[in-house]
Amino acid sequence: MSQTNLQEKLPQPIERGPKVEASKEEQHTVEYSLLRAVVLILTCTMAMVLNIANSTMVSIALPIIGHDLNIPSERLQWLVSAYSLTSGCFLVFFGRLADLYGRKRVFVAGSLWLAVFSLGLGFANDEITLDILRGFQGIGAAATIPSSVGIIAGAFPPSRMRSFALATFSAGAPMGAAIGMILGGVLTQLTAQTWRSVFWLAAGLSAATTVLGMFSIDADLPSTEKDTRVDWLGALLVTAGLVLIVFVLSEGEIAGWKTPYIIALLIVGVICMVLFVLWEHYLEHVHENHSEEALNSRWTPPPLMKTSIWGRAKGKFAAAMLIAFLNWSAFLAWQFWVQIWYWQLYYQDYLNLSPILTMVRLLPMFVTGILCNFAIALSIGRVSLVVIIVLGTLLTGTASLLFALINPSSPYWAFGFPAAVIVVFGADFVFASGTIFVAKISLPHEQSLTGALFNTMTQIGTAFGLTISTIVYDRVVARDESSIDSHSATLKGYKAAQWTAFGFAMLSAVLATMFLRGVGIVGYSKHSVIQDEEKAAREKEQHESALSLDAPTIVS
Template identity: 55%
Template sequence: MDSSVQSDLTQVAEVPDATSTQQRPAWNSVLLVLTCTLAMILNTASAAGLSIFYPVIGADLAVREELLQWLTSAFSLSSGCFLLLFGRLADLYGRKKMYVGGTLYLGILHLGCGFAQNSTTLFVLRGLQGLGAAAFIPACLGILAQAFPPSRARSAAFATFSAGAPLGSAVGTQIGAVLTEYTSAFPPLSCLTLASWRSTFYLLAGISLLCAIGGLLLIDADLPSTEPDRRVDWLGAFLVTVGLVFVVFVLSQGSLASNGWKTGYIIALLIVGVLFITLFIAWQYHLESSPDNRHPPPLMKLSMWTRAKGKFAVVQVIAFLQWSSFISWNFWGQLYYENYLHLSPVHAALRFLPMAIAGLACNVFVMLVVSRMPLVVLISTGTLLTGLAGLLFAIIRPSASYWAYGFPSTIVSVCGADFVFAAGTLFVAKVSLPHEQSLAGGLFQTLTQFGTAFGLAISTIPFNSVASKSVSEENEAPLEAYKAAQWTSFALAMFCTLLAVVFLRRVEPVGTDERRKEE
């Protein structure tokens, strides 16, 4: 292994964490992992899994096609912008509290979405929902890192947790499509206003309640943080949150504004957002380099990014770009099936069903090999395969069989997302201190959520550019527009592969059975 990486891992390993040594029955450990996995299922289904019936929502509430991405972006906006703060609060004041509160909050807003009568209400509620995910996802990562010290059990726990992502996509896509298409035809449900797309939100509200109950019963009671100074850097939290809100908003809205990226308020908000993030970085540097009892410790130590000779930062960047590629492939693939091929939500969802099965297989594979396969092999292979998914859609022929392009694309698409998430979170947990596990996990999730908005924004640019040049008589985007968006997905994944091959060499497997010892 790279000596600097091994040194960082050893230093972290030597920090005691009394909470990780608690003994619990095997059945309790299994149920704890399943509870956190259910929360990941809920998060993915809430974030991106619902996009399969966005066209139905658009028709019902009169939402233009180019605005539909906001139903995903609004969730990612609030979720991604508050993950750092909520991760820090979870580490300081209790991961169980954040988990239970976040799942209950999300469930209440799912009910609100189900009863929304206009697009404005739905967009606002979708934006507010992200706060719930921002609360419980970092908490989950901290809970698992606390409950399982570096071991094969930790590898299994994180791989199982990662498997919640493809399962969540299946819940949101397949089950959501079935509910959307068939509940309106069932009189006992339609009379209770459970018909069409609304029923899926009610289902997710029920899953949220189940997550909260599981958390109350199975998660260990919160123990005091081992960090001496438990004050919160509220100024830093304000700076980074405002900066991320502006930047993510610009990424989501830039291509939709009246004059595109040249629109005045888009340029202004981008400048302001970058300024706030720059001020946040400068403030964190000041707090870490010049400790002063008058000020709290930094919200995010900048030295975290230099751990493992900068490989911590590389893994975070790969997570950001990989998620950009995967989400853009998924979003434009669904719109291609529904808006270009005019398939029903159920028939479109069936074409993505193999993705959930492949995702489960990927995570089982990671569980088995993560203690033996170098990190670079796992991540570069995954990102390469996700890029292949975008390539297949970029050269797709509508007249060809689904088995020629659609099926293999769906199979390989999740490899990057699952390989990067499972191996990446293990690596991040291993080089993070016990009292910053939720913060580090929140940072990882921030980059993936930020990547969601970035991927949709960057792929919308070529889509709109091609679509504006050639629009059919039915006012539908041409095939070339969907292909242009998928070429963007392919390019993002290939860049991830390049980063992994160049910068993650000589990093040994991250899922070892015992803590590494300094040579």
Template identity: 50%
Template structure:
């Protein structure tokens, strides 16, 4: 049976529900716009602050570095101490430091503020996922809510580029105007959330301690790995620089230690089945440990669990999460990395192609990207209507194919051709494909996550997209630089750099096609997600075809 709706859900009006979805989606839009509006403003920032090219790179990288590396930690805090509290505090923090970025007077200060700014984004996004999971029980309404929220990621990226270009070129304060607007939007989301979000429900976790060691290990590991991905190509000796090699080794070492530590904690803190509330007290959750009969065996189990709780906290992230739905959650996380490597790699190079190769101004480049937010919003409505009706495979595979098609079009682009031949269809395909994958992936992960780990599971998904962004931009930059050096070696400048831009698009196309093949292999026969009866058993279609009895996949009622 699907879990009963929360008490607040039965009293909430349709307008109130819409407000919750809009506010959570606005937080997602702002978070992803923070990753892109700076990119299109970099030439102007460099001129006004007299910044070096290396410093400009960090203006882009600092925000996703801190945001992506702290998502897991803040997801756990949100699940324990309240998702509404995490959202409000994160939004306030984000608004304050986004505003501060607008007053920076040098590139170093701006880069530091961008890193601090990312902490606010790391707090709001996992909390938003948890708020939606708490507010909407499995139903078509939940499908629409998650699809709308997920659409905020690609739409936010597109909106960031468009708004960034327009404000930078047409306003008095140029690039600073973008930070002022983003600060205002974060503040508005905080105020709206204070009134619209349901009160936080008490966590059902018996042990609400935080795994500080795990948080330190995963944060340090991700920071070092993402730092290497962003800095390796810019270092003096490139990837051979000693500090790049040391940081990469240390980062991988910390991540391996984190996984080992989490596996140990997961064995000591297995997910326990939770009994339904007693009829006399609908708000009381009875845990089997608390209601177990007094017997030597039960007392021994209680003593063992008590010892584990005394010396080790619950895991920050259960490695078993990756094995849910017969390992398909782990595959979905891998697809998220490759999808965002393709999508954000394409987005990064398309802006440089228009401005650096074609020679367009920021505003003229933005005009050619306007279809992205428009199509993203329209696609959001479509995804909300179909995500609970069409099998996961078709949504994921078609989305990945569309994203790959966008890269393929620019890998074959003819600069002399009309915009409608290559630019327009690629712009539409990129954002529609990203919408399909992000919405379906987010809902899929939420459907197989236990109630107390919704924010953490969503935080892992967001972390994968951030890693994918760094991976896509890094690998495509390596390809561009190698081809550029080869072209420059043919003779004195100027040389046509079009082959270098095309090869970056072939790289993004390869990322997208690898993800497509993964979806075809691992999601074949998988049913739909988002409706009662499908959340608990997401492999129903496979089992029915095999002629076997359906086996429910209920993580909240399974000891792993």
């Protein structure tokens, strides 16, 4: 394809910010000192670390919380689910707000919100207060994650630095899981305040992130989009639909899938999502046709999410989303059942280890998270996307396979250590390379929204993976506990859940092999080099309208 034809086919958006040429944007990036760039990247990464750690730290503290506040064990999981509901289901809404009204504003406000409600959780004295505050706490995380993606993409033009920054940000997810488990175990066991200190630590870290964000992130540029109205109906439909679906996935196995309210909520949730897609398609059609009457109507704001975005790069955008969904289903299912296996069955029941010594055996996840960041940064500009993602899904699956085959009498080094090492590589290879890929085929004014979509898919994948693996576990235990002792039946259930996670990972590997072939290399091998096609698009997008076409720069 010739250079001229390629430029004509690229989507041409109206970019936020002043009307400057691409060369000036490059100069702006060069002005970042190494120290300032590092602080900016770490600030955004801290948002991801806190997002995940706020789940894993609380998971560890659940038994003590239940004992102190007399919360029945069957309702304890809502302390985790309430956070996951809001942090996952508000991502798309806040992603659009960040793109429209300023990523720094949304990031700082979200971090401050997170700090305030984390602090309040440390003083809660009853179950209802905890559940409500956990839900509000999750809203803060939903604001910081998509705005972080947009901040990084806006601060660093396509280059090795952007790849490194997004890889570091993505590494915050497995690192947050490891840090949360380690600190949660230490604080719960060693501090006088036990579980309350977990929330106070989260509050302090969130406050520090707020301050860092205020000083390290550039001021938001005024929007030059002609229509900055918010699609409130679309926001309501997608948020309500996601909340109901994730709620049903979390509650269905507990309440029973035939329970009337579970069936009703699932139907309503699906209807909301279908209406959301139809509404967004209608708004996109209206704005593409430039009907003056429709454009001036208060009922037809710009779409919250263009439905054509899912066909970007010849459908590979949608494929990347589905692969991330399945791999995250595998990773979080592995993590959930490993927590139960390590803490309740093997290390504490079999070996009588304390929570701290149990956490020490998960330290490799933290170290691997750091190493994985460097591996992605070095390989993303040299190795094709399909190789990285397939390798990541295979590593995730191997970790699940190790625990599906584990022998309780085997030493830690035989199964536990290798699984803790490779699972982080598996998760981060998919998450980091997927984030970089999505950022590459997204227009500058879409970065927070597409980042939100990617993270939403992983959040839904989390709920889906836990639900399906729990169903498998329950069915296996119910089938076998009448013929063998309960301890052995439980062990078989744990292994069956890990086989389920293995299946998710292998399916994602197959999909990656089938649908991501031809993508090629999505990173950059030279610092601060912008591809000619992307540079041409940046120069033209200052004055031309956005078009919903494929971005073919990385697809052969």
